[in-house]
Amino acid sequence: MEAVTEWLKQLERLARLMSQRGVSLLEVRVNGAQVRLSRAPVEPAPHEEPMPPLFLAGYQNAAPPEPEETQSHWQPPGPIEVRSPMVGYCTLLPIEIGSRVERGQPIATVNVLGIPNEVPAPVTGTLIGWQVGNGEAVEYGQPIALIQPLTEEE
Structure with missing residues (x-):
């Protein structure tokens, strides 16, 4: 029962975070269980980028794009x-x-x-x-x- 109570608390936190950040849909998968939180958007976003599926099993870091060579000497990248x-x-x-x-x-x-x-x-x-x-x-x-x-x- 304690695990269910903690699960509900976490869902409530995520729902508050969705409201604060203006997120209208969040899907979470944990150990075969799937939860989908959705709410009506307050106002349409001027530009929305598609969000990849949320996987809790790990994070795969995409390699940064190759820099274009516009000069003959190497310059260090910024932060x-x-x-x-x-x-x-x-x-x-x-x-x-x-x-x-x-x-x-x-x-x-x-x-x-x-x-x-x-x-x-x-x-x-x-x-x-x-x-x-x-x-x-x-x-x-x-x-x-x-x-x-x-x-x-x-």
């Missing part, structure tokens, strides 16, 4: 935004700003219905800032952290 792979509550891992992180190293988790989903660093570099607070609600695609990739000399 890379690490984005939330799903809607939930973000827990920041204990990594100091200015610390080196390796590609694939978990830097945060996004918790959905009590299930933590790791958010890995997409590149090797230096953590230069957090974009959310620990325990803060995040939405799909919201920036979580900034990482400055290592240059060729490093």
Whole structure:
């Protein structure tokens, strides 16, 4: 019974988050169980990007696009935004700003219905800032952290 009560509390939190962020549909799958939360949109969004299905089993990080070569010499890229792979509550891992992180190293988790989903660093570099607070609600695609990739000399 306690598990059901906790499940309902998590659903209520997600419903509040949907209302705060203007999300009209959220589908969650956990261990074969599926829950679909929907509400009437308050106002139509001027531009909506399609949202990929939400999977709690893991997160596959897409490789960044290849940079176009417009000059004859290499220039280091700017900071890379690490984005939330799903809607939930973000827990920041204990990594100091200015610390080196390796590609694939978990830097945060996004918790959905009590299930933590790791958010890995997409590149090797230096953590230069957090974009959310620990325990803060995040939405799909919201920036979580900034990482400055290592240059060729490093």
